[in-house]
Amino acid sequence: MTEISDEDRERIKLLQLLTNSRNEFKKLSLDQLKRLQELIEKKDYSHDKKAHKSKVKLLGKINVRIYELTEGRGIWG
DSSP states (O other): OOOOOHHHHHHHHHHHHHHTOTTGGGGSOHHHHHHHHHHHHHSOOTTOHHHHHHHHHHHHHHHHHHHHHHHHHHHHO
């Protein structure tokens, strides 16, 4: 049996926040998004093509939301 690391637990917790909410990314703070991005980037899904594709798609969405919170603030706020 494999031991689940603290980083795995943290990544899962943040992912659950996304999947449990209708507004997904709007519920996470900028710090939470950056941390989730970091944790997902570290995780290797190369052995699973479908999971890797989901990882890339999710990272794209996270990048867009981080951009909205940082750059978008100056434009819209």
